[in-house]
Amino acid sequence: MDHFNYKDGVLHAEDVSIPALATSVGTPFYCYSTATLTRHYNVFADAFAGLDTLVCFSVKSNSNLAVIKTLGNLGAGADIVSEGELRRALLAGIPAERIVYSGVGKSRAEMHSALEAGIHQFNVESEPELAALDEVACSMNVKAPVALRINPDVDAGTHAKISTGKAENKFGIPWDEARRVYGLAAKARGIEIVGVDVHIGSQITDLFPFEAAFKRVAEMVVTLRGDGHTIRNVDLGGGLGIPYARGNEPPPAPHEYAELIRKIASGLDVHLIFEPGRMITGNAGILVSSLIYCKQGTDRQFLICDAAMNDLIRPALYDAWHEIIAVKEPAPNAEFSAADVVGPVCESGDTFASARSLPPLAAGDQIAMLSAGAYGAVQSGTYNSRPLIAEVLVDGDKWATVRPRQTLEDLIGLDRMPDWLEEG
Numbered sequence: 008m009d010h011f012n013y014k015d016g017v018l019h020a021e022d023v024s025i026p027a028l029a030t031s032v033g034t035p036f037y038c039y040s041t042a043t044l045t046r047h048y049n050v051f052a053d054a055f056a057g058l059d060t061l062v063c064f065s066v067k068s069n070s071n072l073a074v075i076k077t078l079g080n081l082g083a084g085a086d087i088v089s090e091g092e093l094r095r096a097l098l099a100g101i102p103a104e105r106i107v108y109s110g111v112g113k114s115r116a117e118m119h120s121a122l123e124a125g126i127h128q129f130n131v132e133s134e135p136e137l138a139a140l141d142e143v144a145c146s147m148n149v150k151a152p153v154a155l156r157i158n159p160d161v162d163a164g165t166h167a168k169i170s171t172g173k174a175e176n177k178f179g180i181p182w183d184e185a186r187r188v189y190g191l192a193a194k195a196r197g198i199e200i201v202g203v204d205v206h207i208g209s210q211i212t213d214l215f216p217f218e219a220a221f222k223r224v225a226e227m228v229v230t231l232r233g234d235g236h237t238i239r240n241v242d243l244g245g246g247l248g249i250p251y252a253r254g255n256e257p258p259p260a261p262h263e264y265a266e267l268i269r270k271i272a273s274g275l276d277v278h279l280i281f282e283p284g285r286m287i288t289g290n291a292g293i294l295v296s297s298l299i300y301c302k303q304g305t306d307r308q309f310l311i312c313d314a315a316m317n318d319l320i321r322p323a324l325y326d327a328w329h330e331i332i333a334v335k336e337p338a339p340n341a342e343f344s345a346a347d348v349v350g351p352v353c354e355s356g357d358t359f360a361s362a363r364s365l366p367p368l369a370a371g372d373q374i375a376m377l378s379a380g381a382y383g384a385v386q387s388g389t390y391n392s393r394p395l396i397a398e399v400l401v402d403g404d405k406w407a408t409v410r411p412r413q414t415l416e417d418l419i420g421l422d423r424m425p426d427w428l429e430e431g
């Protein structure tokens with residue numbers, strides 16, 4: 008459920024009119040809804056009521072400081088994968104003891120910063136990473152709290168590019184190596200073993216892969232405890248999918264996911280950590296764009312809009328399907344027809360939708376691409392020298408620009424001319 012609805016004939020984010028926002032900030036822009044973020048966070052967190060849990064919002068899905076702070080105020084921790092995300096989480100007021108650090112390639116400098124901050128847990132993904140963390144922690148005279156991320160070799164049944172729990176993926180420590188690596192960790196002076204971690208992929212729309220992976224993790228907890236290790240924390244990662252298309256079967260609801268986990272974790276006596284990203288931010292954001300031209304091709308109609316693949320790369324990268332609606336509410340008797348919605352970038356892959364059924368639209372009209380709050384702005388770039396676009400956060404009838412549109416001066420001003428090319 009989200010808070011983007013038609014009111015008085017135009018799309019609103021909560022009580023704020025999208026055309027009014029477009030007039031103020033220009034298009035294209037991302038618009039996030041506080042009520043939707045809040046609802047999604049609470050639905051997820053409440054599903055685990057009564058259990059000892061920490062919900063660490065996966066900052067990579069939407070790292071705007073205002074979004075992180077909104078969730079932090081609700082009690083969320085943060086799942087981070089870089090020093091940049093660590094800084095963002097801390098700046099947004101997330102206490103270090105609610106931060107977990109994932110990722111296969113943490114540098115020593117990044118480890119140092121996270122140890123200095125005093126984060127809750129490092130999710131370590133390989134033997135060399137464990138050795139590096141031990142070395143950095145020893146040099147600082149501290150112990151790093153570590154969970155090893157174990158690769159359960161489970162097929163998440165999602166797009167290959169966002170599947171992470173198969174043996175062929177670069178993530179985690181191979182299942183059969185886990186006990187040996189825990190043995191090494193136990194001997195390392197700079198390491199304190201605190202738990203186990205798993206994350207099998209993203210946009211998972213079926214409970215079965217979760218069940219398969221979490222059952223394996225539960226068995227591993229028992230085995231590791233039998234080996235004498237202290238396993239307090241079980242981090243089950245993120246990955247719960249969201250509905251992108253109306254009419255498709257909805258993914259499992261958080262309470263169903265929680266039910267499964269309650270069953271598997273009952274009797275284990277562990278502190279459960281979750282790293283949801285998309286589930287919280289996905290449907291809490293839209294991308295608003297204006298049509299520049301409507302162009303008749305040989306066999307199809309192209310709607311050329313002012314947003315492009317550099318602003319929202321998901322369709323180009325994962326063949327992702329985003330619902331597209333007109334900002335002005337279509338008349339009840341409007342005749343829908345098929346069109347390709349494309350951006351101005353010079354690549355055929357710059358296509359948001361093909362043969363999409365849309366109401367009558369003309370140049371100057373605005374459209375909204377839905378479910379763009381996760382992995383939208385964070386994956387944007389400046390290809391074709393297109394500045395990064397604005398981000399707006401709405402809360403009831405209030406709104407604020409939480410990232411201004413980059414200017415061409417900012418963008419081009421990043422380049423430096425070598426002295427041999429300077430004039431004069």
Ligand code: LLP
Pocket residue numbers: 065067068086109110169206208209210244245246247282283284285286321325381382386
């Ligand atoms: N934890 C770890 C270790 C992760 O790698 C991820 C996502 C998450 C948590 C959050 O997963 P979520 O709950 O959002 O599914 N750019 C892609 C998605 C990449 C996901 C990367 N890892 C997309 O646009 O679909």
